[in-house]
Amino acid sequence: MSSNKRTRSDSHVHNDDNTNASTKKLRTDLNASPAISNDVQHVELSQDDVALYDRQIRLWGMEAQQRMRNSKILIGGLTGITTEVCKNLVLAGIGTLTVVDASPVRIQDLQTEFFVTESDIGKNKAQAAIEKIRMLNPRVKVDAISKDVATMPESFFDGFDFVVLSGVDLSTMVRMDEICRKRGIKFYGAIGAGFQGLFFTDLIHHKFVLEAKTHPSAPKHRKAETNEFHYVSIENALTKTWGPIKGSARRNQAIPLYIAFLIVLTYQRQCGRYPTKTQDSEALSLYKASFLQSQSLQPNFIPDDQLWTISSMMGAELPGVAPVIGGVLSQDVIKTLAGKDEPVYNVFVHDGLRSIGTVLESIPRIESKSHGACRALVEEVMIGDD
Template sequence: MSANHATNGTVKLSEEEIALYDRQIRLWGLEAQTNMRSAKVLLINLGSIGTEITKNIVLSGIGHLNILDNHIVTEEDLGCQFLLGKEDVGKNRLDATKTRIQEFNPRVNLSFDKANIEDMDASYFKKFDLVIGTELNTREAITLNTMTRQLNIPLYLAGSNGLFAYIFVDLIQFDAEDEKLRSIKATEPGKISQNREIISIDERISEDDDKIVYERIKTRNLYKPFQNMLDDATLNGKLTHRQLKRVSNALPLTLASFLSSFDDSSKETFETQTRNMCLKLGLPIETISTQYTEQFIRQRNVEFAPVAAVIGGALAQDVINILGKKQSPLNNFIIFDGITLEMRIFEL
C-alpha cells in the first residue's frame, strides 16, 4: 500500500454528508473530504494525545478509525484525559471511552482492539491506510516503523514529556500539490531542501483576469525511518550558526531520551547523552540549560492536556492535508517547546 493509497476516493459522499461537512469542504475541498471518508486509520493508545487526535479526525469525518489500546485507567489519567471520569478508574480505556467517542460523530465507523501492540503482526497492520502511534517506547516505535515500511503504509508517531512534545512523520514518499500566485520570478523545479524537491510546475490563468497567473507546484517529499533519523540526525549545513544557537533545548533532550531508559540510567548518564546529541546535531553544548534538563527529566513521559491539544491538533490537520494532497506535509520531526510556546519543524 503506497503513501498515497489513502487518497483513492472510492467512497462517495452523500448529500447529507456534504451538508454536514460543508464548512471543512470549503476549507480543504470535496476531494479531501471524500478521501477522508474512504480512509482506514489505526490509532495506537488512547492517552491524552491519542484522545485529541481521535476527537479531531472523528469530527473531520474519517471513514473508519480503529483504536488499539490495552491500558487500564489510572487516577493519573484523569488530569489529562477529558473523556474519563473518576468512575472509570480501573476500567480498560476503550471500555470507558468508546461510547463517548462514537458520540463525536455517529457516521464514523469505529472499532476497538483491547490488545498489546507487540502481539500484532503484519496481517493486522496491512488493513490500514495510515497508522498513528502514541505513548510508544523507542523499541516499539522502531518495530512499528519497520512494519509500516515493509507494508508501505504512512506512519505518524507522537509523544510528550510534560511541557515538551514531538511528532515524527514517515510517509515514505509523498507527492503534494500547492497552488500559489506566480510572482515576478517564476518558481523553478529543483531541490528545496534535503528531503523535498519541486518536480513539476503547471500554470493556470485566472478566469476573471488573464493577467493573473497561478502556479500549481508538485513537491516530492522523501522520508527517513525512525531508526535512521536517530542514527543520522544532524543540523549541520541546514541552519546558520545563529539559527543553531536558537534551537530549543527540547530537540536534543527529546532525541537523547529515545536512546536512554531512566530505569537503568542516571541523570549524569542522560546529561552525557544529551551533550553527545548536541555534538551530533551541530548544536553548541553551552546552550543546554540545566533548568530545561531537570524539568525534562521530572516530566519524562508525562502528558499535559494543553500540550496534547496542540500536538493532537497539528497531527490531525496534517493527516487531513495528506489525504487531500493539497499542501506539503510535515517533514519529518516536529518539536513543541511549552516554555517558549514554539513549535518547529526539523528535517533530520
C-alpha cells in the first residue's frame, strides 16, 4: 500500500435514548473493576476513572478513554513545547508517561517549563520535573530517565505507542523517526525558535472517523466517514519540491516560513552547527541559493533576515508560543488515540508573530503522482486574534 494514500468510506451512527442507558450500565459494571495498576499490559477503567474523566468521555467515548488509559508515551527532551504536552496528556488520563532528558535545568528554562523552579537550576531536568508531573494525575504512571534520548538503544523504544521528541537537531530527529517507524511507533518531532516553531508528524498508518450531521431536522442522526492516512517518514518529507508555487498557495505565508526552517535545519545537518552572521554569512547565502534552486523557487523567495532570525533563536522558546505548539501537538496525540477527527498531516507550522498555525502536507510529488493526490497545501487554524 502507498505511503501517503488516503481512503474514505461511509457508515452511519445513530444516537438515541439507548446511549444513556448503555452508559449507566457500563458505570454499574465498572463497580467491580480491579484496582488500578500500571504494571499490567491492559488496565480496565474503574468506576473512579469514569467519574474523573466523565466530561471527556462524553466528548470522545468510553472506548477512546480506555485506549488512552493503556497508552504508553515517551517524551524525549523536556522543553517548553513538551512541558505543555506532558501536562495535557497526563490530565487526559494516559497510562504511562516516560520523560527522558540528560540536560540540567537552566535559568532560561523557567519561562516556559513550569514543572521546574529556580531552586532546580543545575539539577537534572527530568528528575526535577517528575514529582510535579505526577501531582497532576496520580492515576498516571510517570517515570524519569536522566539520559540523552539519542543515546538510548533501539530496543529501549519497544512498547511505547508514541514518541514525542523536542530539543534535538534534525539528524537526531530523522534517526529517531526511523527507529520508531521500524517498530510501528507513532512519532512527533517538535522544534521551537522564538516566535515561531513547527512539528513533524509520522503516524505511519492511521484510521479515524469524522462525524457530520446529515439532516438539520434530525440532529441525532449523524453520518460517519471512515478515513485512512498513510504518512511518509520525516526523511522522505524533507525531499518534497515546493516550487513553482502557483495560485492560492502564493498567499500562504506558512510555506516560506517552513522552507526557511528547512534551510536552517539542513544547513546545520550538513555543517554541524547553526549558521551565524559572523562565521557563515557568505556560506549561508550560497546554500540558500542552491536550496531554492533545487526547490524551483526564486532566489528572493526567502529573505536572509528570516534565516538569521530563525537560526539565532533556534532552541529558544517564548511563553506565548511554546504552549500553543505543545497544545496543538498534545491535542493531536489525543485525537489519534481516540481515532476521531483528522490529525495533522504531516507538518504543523506556527507563526507567533501573526498568531496563525498552519498544517502543510510535505509529501514528495513523485509519491503523490504514483499513489494518490494530496490535498491542497493549506489548512489554516487561527490561534487567538490576528
